[in-house]
Amino acid sequence: MTVTSDGPTIDDDAVVAYLESEREFFERHPEIISKLELPHESGSATSLVERQVSMLRERNIDLRKRLNELVDNAGINDDVFLKTRTLTLSLMDTVDLQSLDDVLATRLIEGFEANHGLCYVLDWQASADYQHIIGVAANDEPPVPRLFKQPEPVCGIYRPGEYETLFPESGLSEAGSVALVPMRRSGLDAILAIGSNDPQRFVPEKGTLFLEYISDVLSRTLHRVM
Numbered sequence: 001m002t003v004t005s006d007g008p009t010i011d012d013d014a015v016v017a018y019l020e021s022e023r024e025f026f027e028r029h030p031e032i033i034s035k036l037e038l039p040h041e042s043g044s045a046t047s048l049v050e051r052q053v054s055m056l057r058e059r060n061i062d063l064r065k066r067l068n069e070l071v072d073n074a075g076i077n078d079d080v081f082l083k084t085r086t087l088t089l090s091l092m093d094t095v096d097l098q099s100l101d102d103v104l105a106t107r108l109i110e111g112f113e114a115n116h117g118l119c120y121v122l123d124w125q126a127s128a129d130y131q132h133i134i135g136v137a138a139n140d141e142p143p144v145p146r147l148f149k150q151p152e153p154v155c156g157i158y159r160p161g162e163y164e165t166l167f168p169e170s171g172l173s174e175a176g177s178v179a180l181v182p183m184r185r186s187g188l189d190a191i192l193a194i195g196s197n198d199p200q201r202f203v204p205e206k207g208t209l210f211l212e213y214i215s216d217v218l219s220r221t222l223h224r225v226m
Helices: 012-021 031-035 048-092 097-110 145-149 160-166 209-225
Strands: 002-004 007-009 037-039 045-047 116-122 133-136 154-158 176-185 188-196
Touching: 048 097, 048 209, 097 116, 097 133, 097 209, 116 209, 145 188, 154 160, 160 176, 160 188, 176 209, 188 209
Parallel strands: 116 133
Antiparallel strands: 002 007, 037 045, 116 188, 154 176, 176 188
């Protein structure tokens, strides 16, 4: 409340404070509710009750939308979990680099609906040619070196030049998305690059929990068969 030459004046803060302390005010004076009018975006005025109903309806729509998103995400996570489980069991059964190469082709690329998948192993030279396991000699520079410095799994959208550098046989002329899965163990420095021609397949907003799990399992498998 403020005081002027015309006498005391109730300001907005005083009204708000009073209504917050007297929650039953409108219950004691229900006739006031029908007299209150609030401006609407369209320029017309609506009653307080109509405005409250409208707000509740909007909140209900928003809650339904969020619930649907949660249900959709749960279904996606179930699907990813099953594919990750299948990949893990297959990795456990690998006995050499060739069988690991086959698993990367079938359980990783096909299973996760990716277009490309290459496992780069730094400071190592492969004794044979593999489709999905590439050795990078100690004195050679890996493709897009900055990507190999990632400490944790990460998803992102990459320009055509970088994408094609990672996956030379892609021939992609537009941006693609990539999931990078670094593997760091004693005597092993490698990174798995999973690529999709769909730029929205591996976006930064996607979680990396399953990628971290794949990193743990694949790094142990790769270390064992090498």
